[in-house]
Amino acid sequence: MRVVVVGLGYVGSVCSACLASRGHTVVGVDLSEFKVGCIERGRSPIVENGLETLISEARAAGRLSATTDIARAMPGAEVVLVCVGTPSAPDGSLDLDHVKRACAEVGHGIRSSGTFTTVVMRSTMLPGSVEGELQPVLERATGLTAGRDFGVAYNPEFLREGTAVADFFGAELTVIGAADPQSAAALRRLYDGIGGELAVTSIRTAEILKYANNAYHALKVVFANEIGRLCKREGIDSHQVMDLFVRDTRLNLSAYYLKPGFAYGGSCLPKDVRALRQRARARDLELPVIEAIVPSNDRHVEEAIHLIERFRRRRVGVLGLSFKAETDDLRESPILRVIGTLVGKGYSVLLHDPNIDMERVLGANRKFVEEELPYLPERLRPDLREVVEGSDVVVVANPSKEYRAVGALLRSDQVLVDLVHAVDRASVTRGEYHGLAW
Ligand SMILES: NC(=O)c1ccc[n+]([C@@H]2O[C@H](COP(=O)([O-])OP(=O)(O)OC[C@H]3O[C@@H](n4cnc5c(N)ncnc54)[C@H](O)[C@@H]3O)[C@@H](O)[C@H]2O)c1
Known part of the structure; x- marks a missing residue:
């Protein structure tokens, strides 16, 4: 497929190189002349395992190029992947300005693409962002109707920096949020042959999924660290504890307890969480996540x-x-x-x-x-x-x-x-x- 990737940062450069290595023809776009120059010279704009080799091979095969001028990239574009940053605003809310600007520029190029173009947001954004904020920007810029004249979709990125290339090719799950069948079909073709499961869902589901994932990952980190601090205070080897903890794949590392339902109760969880919390307090240890379990349940x-x-x-x-x-x-x-x-x-x-x-x-x-x-x-x-x-x-x-x-x-x-x-x-x-x- 002919693919345009807007934003050649950590997500965009990995996407570009990996998709080009799968045989797609990819044009990367960035405001940064440095990043564009890197790709054009077959170099990686970021430090990432295995990326430079993929970029230089894709350059040599004529399947990867880059430009600062989006208008030059758009002719023939079947899929546009928007991978620009979505930083925090000073109050912690999500700043969509870069994505809006990128969508306006993509929108201006859609009429000249000469084909049905699906614009796919890959940047992390809160539910409602695509349909409520970005689709209108695209429709204004194109004068066309999304879902009929061009496609809009959301495809959350799950890669981890450092192992991003391996994560791309070894993805367990690719999630496509699409409101129209043409967009879903375009993304199915884009990822055809990539291992793992491909799930098609609504755009809003795909948007919030990325936050559910990251909130859970952050929760795991702080939970393990709190157990670690408590173990250290108790003179127990926390790594030995958690090495055993992760070996329980029935209740600990499993889908169990991960579906919204009613509050926990019974003869064990309430008393045991209270006792653990009380022990931490008695040791003068602050464990805010463990403290928060009871009030959250209440x-x-x-x-x-x-x-x-x-x-x-x-x-x-x-x-x-x-x-x-x-x-x-x-x-x-x-x-x-x-x-x-x-x-x-x-x-x-x-x-x-x-x-x-x-x-x-x-x-x-x-x-x-x-x-x-x-x-x-x-x-x-x-x-x-x-x-x-x-x-x-x-x-x-x-x-x-x-x-x-x-x-x-x-x-x-x-x-x-x-x-x-x-x-x-x-x-x-x-x-x-x-x-x-x-
Ligand atoms: N870094 C990660 O591991 C990771 C993983 C999953 C999801 N994400 C999400 O993906 C998005 C991108 O993250 P990143 O780390 O790649 O960001 P980044 O800051 O590394 O890259 C963003 C790039 O977009 C470019 N850009 C900004 N506006 C542009 C425009 N109008 N036209 C062309 N280029 C433009 C910037 O110059 C920059 O090179 C964010 O929403 C992030 O939350 C990141």
Whole structure:
């Protein structure tokens, strides 16, 4: 394909060289004469493993050139990759000025491209930036309509400096955010033959994904460092600890716990996080991320209460009381705080849980129920239908199998609040569905 790469910094120069080495014809554009000159001489404008070899080979094969004049680059351009910087503004917000300017210049060249051109943002930008801010710039500059006359897409860059070339060729996942099929098809062709999975999604999903990735990476760094500081204070070898930590690929390094749902609870996480936090405090150690776990979890519970209260309906049915399905352990189940608040505010609350049998609970845990859950005995019902029928707002609070299709029981005047992302949306044919964080 004929590809234009705007911005020959860390992202753009790697993209240019790697795509040229895959057989595409690439023209790089930068305001910097130095960077353009480097590429033209077959040299790398940045220090990056293996890049200079790729650039000189691509130059020699006639597949890579560079210019400061975007108008000269645009004829024949099927794909334009915008890789200019998106720095922080003084208040920490995102500065899109460079991208806007680059898009205006690209836009002026689109009419002269002589082909269907897809403009692909690769710079990191917040959701809504492409469709809300850059597409209008392109449409103004071209006088054309995006999605019909030219394409717009977002393709987040996941490379790491230092291993950028290896990351490009060994990518596990390439994400394409596209609003029209032509743009998605153009990017599929561009990356054809590159290993790993290629996922096509919406532009906004692709935009936020990059931030979810980087926030998580930053969180991993500070988490490991906090565990390290605590271990050092305890006289424990933190590397030995984390070497073992990363060997658990079932719970630690896995997809587990990484889907938005309800707050954590149960008999272990709450008490163990508290104990760890308390030990750090006692050692006079500041561990802000570990400190923030409890308030963040509490905030999520409050969000659930706000969501339920928002409908201003008095009869609430709660399905699922234990902190996860298939257990009758009620200790520190976060939904109990929601129920306690609603009962305290005078809501009429009915409860259901397939694993909680009042006689057994009272037999084994009478004291706990009498002290902590005095409202439970008179509100718990064995019949799911009775709870749903007697409620204005039905809250699903654990992913028991029998709640999956609960939408089918709903009347059109009822509201379903799903706190655990467990309800089959297709079952909700009447009434309203509201998720907690989705
Ligand atoms: N560096 C990384 O490892 C990395 C990884 C993933 C994503 N990103 C994102 O990619 C984007 C680019 O990052 P970078 O590190 O390559 O930036 P960079 O500062 O190294 O390069 C940006 C280049 O764009 C050029 N430029 C600016 N305006 C231009 C214009 N109107 N026309 C032509 N060229 C123009 C600049 O001269 C510069 O050479 C940023 O949004 C960044 O957040 C960076």
